[in-house]
Amino acid sequence: xxxxxxxxxxxxxxAGVAATLSIAAHAAPKVHELKASPTTVHRGFFDASLPPxxxxxxxxxxxxxxxxxxxxxxxxxxxxxxxIPAELYAVFEGVEGAGRGxxxxxxxxxxxxxxxxxxxxxxxxxxxVRLPIAGQxxxxxxxxxxxxxxxxxxxxxxxxxxxxxxxYAPGVEVPTKPFWGxxxxxxxxxxxxxxxxxxxxxxxxxDNSDLGAGATLYxxxxxAGGMLSIGxxxxxxxxxxxxxxxVETSLKGExxxxxxxxxxxxxxxxxxxxxxxxxxxxxxxxxxxxxxxxEMLDWLVAMKGLSRDxxxxxxxxxxxxxxxxxxxGTKGVHAMMPKAVFRK
Amino acid sequence: MPQNKFAFAxxxxxxxxxxxxxxxxxxxxxxxxxPENSAIGNYPAxxxxxLTIKSGETVKIDTxxxxxxxxxxxxxxxxxxxxxxxTTADHPALRETIAxxxxxxxxxxxxxxxxxxxxxxxxxxxPGDSLEVRILSVVPRIPYGTTGAGPxxxxxxxxxxxxxxxxxxxxxxxxxxxxxSGIEVPLGPFMGVxxxxxxxxxxxxxxxxxxxxxxxxxxxxxxxTGTTLYMPVFQKGARFFTGDAHAxxxxxxxxxxxxxxxxxxxxxxxxxxxxxxxxxxxxxxxxxxxFGLDPDLDNAMQQAVDETLDYIKELENWDDxxxxxxxxSIGVDFHVTQIVDQTKGIHSMIPKKIxxxxxxxxxxxxxKK
Numbered sequence: 047x048x049x050x051x052x053x054x055x056x057x058x059x060x061a062g063v064a065a066t067l068s069i070a071a072h073a074a075p076k077v078h079e080l081k082a083s084p085t086t087v088h089r090g091f092f093d094a095s096l097p098p099x100x101x102x103x104x105x106x107x108x109x110x111x112x113x114x115x116x117x118x119x120x121x122x123x124x125x126x127x128x129x130i131p132a133e134l135y136a137v138f139e140g141v142e143g144a145g146r147g148x149x150x151x152x153x154x155x156x157x158x159x160x161x162x163x164x165x166x167x168x169x170x171x172x173x174x175v176r177l178p179i180a181g182q183x184x185x186x187x188x189x190x191x192x193x194x195x196x197x198x199x200x201x202x203x204x205x206x207x208x209x210x211x212x213x214y215a216p217g218v219e220v221p222t223k224p225f226w227g228x229x230x231x232x233x234x235x236x237x238x239x240x241x242x243x244x245x246x247x248x249x250x251x252x253d254n255s256d257l258g259a260g261a262t263l264y265x266x267x268x269x270a271g272g273m274l275s276i277g278x279x280x281x282x283x284x285x286x287x288x289x290x291x292x293v294e295t296s297l298k299g300e301x302x303x304x305x306x307x308x309x310x311x312x313x314x315x316x317x318x319x320x321x322x323x324x325x326x327x328x329x330x331x332x333x334x335x336x337x338x339x340x341e342m343l344d345w346l347v348a349m350k351g352l353s354r355d356x357x358x359x360x361x362x363x364x365x366x367x368x369x370x371x372x373x374x375g376t377k378g379v380h381a382m383m384p385k386a387v388f389r390k
Numbered sequence: 391m392p393q394n395k396f397a398f399a400x401x402x403x404x405x406x407x408x409x410x411x412x413x414x415x416x417x418x419x420x421x422x423x424x425p426e427n428s429a430i431g432n433y434p435a436x437x438x439x440x441l442t443i444k445s446g447e448t449v450k451i452d453t454x455x456x457x458x459x460x461x462x463x464x465x466x467x468x469x470x471x472x473x474x475x476x477t478t479a480d481h482p483a484l485r486e487t488i489a490x491x492x493x494x495x496x497x498x499x500x501x502x503x504x505x506x507x508x509x510x511x512x513x514x515x516x517p518g519d520s521l522e523v524r525i526l527s528v529v530p531r532i533p534y535g536t537t538g539a540g541p542x543x544x545x546x547x548x549x550x551x552x553x554x555x556x557x558x559x560x561x562x563x564x565x566x567x568x569x570x571s572g573i574e575v576p577l578g579p580f581m582g583v584x585x586x587x588x589x590x591x592x593x594x595x596x597x598x599x600x601x602x603x604x605x606x607x608x609x610x611x612x613x614x615t616g617t618t619l620y621m622p623v624f625q626k627g628a629r630f631f632t633g634d635a636h637a638x639x640x641x642x643x644x645x646x647x648x649x650x651x652x653x654x655x656x657x658x659x660x661x662x663x664x665x666x667x668x669x670x671x672x673x674x675x676x677x678x679x680x681f682g683l684d685p686d687l688d689n690a691m692q693q694a695v696d697e698t699l700d701y702i703k704e705l706e707n708w709d710d711x712x713x714x715x716x717x718x719s720i721g722v723d724f725h726v727t728q729i730v731d732q733t734k735g736i737h738s739m740i741p742k743k744i745x746x747x748x749x750x751x752x753x754x755x756x757x758k759k
Contacts, residue, residue, distance in 0.1 A: 184719075190695050217746045282721065284719060359556045362648065363558065363575050364575040367729070368641065
């Protein structure tokens with residue numbers, strides 16, 4: 047059994063309030079820029095041995111521009127070159143193949159002083175769509191209805207940046223709700239190079255549409271520096287992500303990164319303005335639901351001083367289990383516990 | 391009727407539901423909680439209809455619950471006192487519940503389980519039709535509810551040595567359940583069980599625990615006042631049952647129970663001749679809902695996706711399955727309904743607002759907050 051000091055988290059969360067205050071009281075946090083470019087991205091994998099493209103201090107803010115959408119992929123669908131942003135050509139310079147390039151990830155970002163056993167708190171201060179062009183598709187043997195769709199299909203989607211909707215079909219509009227599908231710390235060195243498809247304890251391809259602007263994500267750290275990677279911009283996605291892709295597009299936004307010493311998280315956790323969130327990740331959806339529930343139980347007991355019995359029943363009365371995604375090999379269920387339930 | 395007048399009427403209706411409850415809603419029939427009107431833990435095919443209604447009629451139904459003293463066995467008043475519930479076993483709803491537990495006929499040797507009311511027949515309903523049930527009002531009729539944690543349910547007992555029962559006080563005025571001092575759960579009363587009589591091949595005394603094509607114990611927290619459930623009809627008269635009153639529940643219902651209480655409901659029944667459904671569906675003022683039900687959550691998810699695909703194609707008159715599939719990936723949310731009723735559930739929430747050409751003529755408009 048892995049030791050887990052959940053009580054540290056609530057203490058650290060309190061400390062977080064103090065840290066924020068002290069940041070505000072002393073100096074404005076340093077702001078870095080990290081734009082997607084051939085030298086600032088890695089594609090489709092995580093690897094502890096990747097050198098950092100940026101090194102920051104705890105509390106610093108990183109302004110990100112991520113890039114999704116290989117120009118060759120758009121060209122193959124008949125999009126005229128002049129309608130494809132030039133910067134996508136720059137980012138995808140030298141990339142072989144014409145895949146969509148969803149997992150073009152900015153990073154890794156090293157945080158000074160981060161050690162295994164610590165956690166990164168990632169505050170998503172803003173996240174927005176920045177280019178109007180997006181892609182979606184499904185492939186044979188992927189997606190939850192692979193039996194009914196034994197073929198591939200791709201389509202370009204155009205985002206109305208002003209009205210914040212995706213024009214899907216005549217009379218069908220999906221409102222944008224941007225978020226990054228992939229946010230990860232580096233996996234432990236002994237795991238070597240890890241494909242970015244399935245999410246894992248270090249985060250990764252969580253495809254969690256509740257991790258948008260205003261959300262705070264806590265990720266366990268496995269290697270010195272933490273080594274954060276972010277990308278896989280989604281303009282909109284349903285919980286489940288059933289056909290295997292969201293509205294895959296390029297995003298911009300600001301994240302503040304705070305080092306939390308010795309949290310010893312087992313799994314990613316998150317908060318929104320209104321909810322505490324835990325995640326269950328497993329190839330079996332039943333097991334994923336169980337892990338998410340068990341994680342929330344531990345958190346509530348540590349944070350709110352509830353007995354395990356009471357926490358278990360309170361969750362049954364008020365916590366929602368949501369299917370995060372069923373298409374990334376390792377499936378996800380996340381638990382959403384409303385903060386409004388707690389009056390003290 | 392002018393739009394604003396309509397909205398005003400809905401607002402009044404909304405307030406009425408929140409504050410005075412179902413009492414002053416008009417209805418055509420009133421079904422009381424009596425042993426004769428009850429069935430326990432199963433849908434007995436051999437039980438004669440307690441009421442036959444016409445399509446379009448409304449029925450007010452008192453349901454039972456709150457009998458936390460049965461586990462462990464205690465005298466009702468002792469249990470109420472011990473849990474600081476400021477009422478006695480003379481409360482009409484508790485008196486009726488006790489009478490049902492004492493006297494209701496048990497079928498197929500099933501002694502315990504959901505307290506159900508029914509069956510109610512709908513005149514003219516035949517297999518292949520579908521039954522629309524509009525939930526006009528759901529209001530708790532006792533000032534508390536209980537939540538248990540049966541062993542062997544989702545968390546395999548966590549660290550609980552014996553199933554405890556937690557009493558939550560219901561504050562209808564403030565619309566919250568007081569879990570304990572400082573912890574309040576917003577109320578969202580709904581009926582865990584709404585069912586038609588299952589098809590013959592599912593047996594004459596189908597347990598009310600697992601949900602199925604006949605709906606039943608869906609335990610779907612969305613089915614509150616102002617929503618609609620659609621069920622396929624498998625038997626002449628449809629034979630509707632309801633029970634398992636909940637004051638609030640989270641998606642997942644992880645311990646196996648919600649805030650279990652006794653509700654009064656007012657339902658409107660509409661028969662759709664020749665409109666065949668494979669599975670239950672539901673509708674809220676803002677969403678369409680499709681269900682997937684299976685002992686395995688992955689299979690439940692698969693079925694919910696299939697059902698959602700069909701629902702969207704039907705709504706939009708699409709024959710392009712691929713288009714509906716991709717739309718689901720970006721515009722539809724899938725929730726875990728419950729993981730504790732043996733047959734587990736996933737439901738999809740299909741937002742109405744993404745379909746710009748659909749005129750939403752839904753019967754219920756949510757009151758503005």
